[in-house]
Amino acid sequence: MPYLAAFAPPHWTALHVDEVVRPVDFEIEADLVAITFHTPSAPHAYAMADQFRQRRVPVALGGPHVTLMPDEAQEHADVIFVGEAESNWPRFLHEFELGRYAERYCSTEPPSLEHAPMARKDLFHRRDHTSGVLFATRGCPYRCDFCTLAVMYQSCVRKRPVEAVAEEYGSFPGKVIILWDDNIASDMDYAKMLFRALTPHCKWWSSQTSIQAAQDDEFLELASRSGCKQLFVGLESISQGSMDEVHKGFNRVSDYERAIERIQSHGIAVQAGIVFGFDHDQPAIFRETLDFLEAAGVQNATFNILTPFPGTRLYRRLEVEGRILTHDWSKYNGRADVVFRPRLMSPAELLAGYQYANHRFYSWRSIGKRLSRSPVGLPWTLPLNLAYAFASFR
Ligand code: B12
Ligand code: SF4
Structure with missing residues (x-):
């Protein structure tokens, strides 16, 4: 997530929560919640997403399990990212600001990492x-x-x-x-x-x-x-x-x-x-x-x-x-x-x-x-x- 945060425009404020380090605050005021997870964490991640969505906080899901099981993940998210997100994530962030975004962004071909940014060290916790x-x-x-x-x-x-x-x-x-x-x-x-x-x-x-x-x-x-x-x-x-x-x-x-x-x-x-x-x-x-x-x-x-x-x-x-x-x-x-x-x-x-x-x-x-x-x-x-x-x- 500190890597994906590096793609956000400078006027965005990003907060990163690693659950190994501290629990998630479900009452937090956020415009958008983004979650990544492996397959064994999928039920837990879905439960978190559902809780935020009950409060009408939009939720974005991505990562290995979403790529493997997109239709399942879609039921718990406002937007999902299938595959790698180097090109779709910045595009989505722009569209989100405009208030018009798709439900699903699929990476059609593996992105080049020629211009991959450095992950945001200030967001590392573990x-x-x-x-x-x-x-x-x-x-x-x-x-x-x-x-x-x-x-x-x-x-x-x-x-x-x-x-x-x-x-x-x-x-x-x-x-x-x-x-x-x-x-x-x-x-x-x-x-x-x-x-x-x-x-x-x-x-x-x-x-x-x-x-x-x-x-x-x-x-x-x-x-x-x-x-x-x-x-x-x-x-x-x-x-x-x-x-x-x-x-x-x-x-x-x-x-x-x-x-x-x-x-x-x-x-x-x-x-x-x-x-x-x-x-x-x-x-x-x-x-x-x-x-x-x-x-x-x-x-x-x-x-x-x-x-x-x-x-x-x-x-x-x-x-x-x-x-x-x-x-x-x-x-x-x-x-x-x-x-x-x-x-x-x-x-x-x-x-x-x-x-x-x-x-x-x-x-x-x-x-x-x-x-x-x-x-x-x-x-x-x-x-x-x-x-x-x-x-x-x-
Ligand atoms: C580092 C790592 C770990 C570390 C995690 C440390 C940490 N603090 O994050 C440790 C060692 C703890 C770990 C543990 C496990 N891991 Co692991 N791990 C990895 C590894 C090598 C790198 C992950 C990574 O950071 N990748 C770099 C990022 C940039 O790549 P990415 O996650 O693919 O993200 C891209 C897209 O998927 C997308 N994306 C991802 N998330 C999101 C979220 C949003 C919102 C958006 C928009 C986009 C997006 O954008 C990114 C850029 O394109 C991967 C292999 C891999 N290449 O991913 C395996 C991998 C993720 N692990 C795997 C597994 C199986 C496990 C374990 C279950 C192993 C075990 N038996 O215990 C545990 C599960 C722990 C848990 N419950 O969470 C599997 C997952 C398979 C699956 N179906 O989920 C992988 C893919 C390895 C493999 N060869 O199969 N792991
Ligand atoms: S595909 Fe590559 S990373 Fe996966 S098990 Fe085989 S050699 Fe290892």
Whole structure:
């Protein structure tokens, strides 16, 4: 939202409320309320929108879930934004001032990010243990069945000018930055130019990448030199059958160990993105995955229960097969609920296996074992492990 606020004309006053930080004031005097949300927050976002609309405050809705389920969202909004909003949002703000605007603005093609403004830092509230967040690129060229990005961004990768990204990066006063790119390795040449431009700022950063990052030593070397301390790597599964099944066969499980070693050898910690519940996953997958991650000395991992988000190829397949168990979007959280019938285990087994993975990986024994071999200093790896340990035992 601080990014979208940067598009508002200077005579507008914007207030940003992040519900993680403080509750929403439903009595506030506002000309317009704009809300963004993921699928699991959809019921909550709709309830908020309904409450504002009861007071006749116009509500605009946008974000991943609106793009995936526009007709549903329309019922709770005066105006919705389907897809990316770089061109439609400024147009709408102008039309809103004139008192004539459409109910729905659809982005027909992925917008260029050539002139993307800097997000409004004065509207950032959440620290999330970082000093700043920004993005250099948007989108990912791949089309994995379970990922919503192909629908949201039409598999089209866009890049901001390197100088603009470096300027925004340098403008954060603190040391630790997250580049929330979907896949920082989607264009290797661009990434290398970017890393060279970030180096003089002497900060630490982390980002997300597909495993291809590990195939290019120059990429890793330049990333490391520019302050990269951690890469979130979409490993997803140690079952090749599972990767092939969801069209992520470019992840070669037999290469994982070498890929992790190569990233770590550049002083970059690996945060493994792991998903459980694919059709090839047997009940042994949980123990085998944990054995693998511990043996590889992975510094961090995020475990997810496979979740068929609406609009994805995975959702369509499971729906045809009659395996979707609920359409209560609040359960599409990937952490606490199983919303489909897995093929080789029960929903309860999947949930229990996911919990086992979190508890084992973030146990003192495992943290000690993994971090004692880490090529990245404890000031970076330990706080993250403790935060995850705290969250998983809550
Ligand atoms: C950063 C991030 C997070 C951070 C959020 C930190 C924060 N303070 O915001 C954290 C780590 C907390 C997080 C958590 C989760 N995330 Co997340 N996250 C992202 C990520 C990588 C970037 C989001 C972002 O800021 N994008 C930059 C903005 C500019 O892009 P955008 O949101 O697409 O917005 C554009 C348009 O959509 C539109 N727009 C968006 N909102 C609005 C609103 C209005 C009013 C208007 C006009 C326009 C508009 O305009 C923008 C410019 O074009 C995205 C991937 C992605 N590229 O979006 C995943 C993503 C959004 N996350 C996802 C998921 C699944 C989750 C989790 C459920 C994971 C989990 N299992 O826990 C949780 C949900 C947490 C929750 N309940 O809210 C999915 C969402 C899928 C879905 N169907 O909703 C995504 C798309 C990743 C993916 N590959 O599928 N996430
Ligand atoms: S590589 Fe990652 S970001 Fe790209 S489509 Fe697949 S899951 Fe989504």
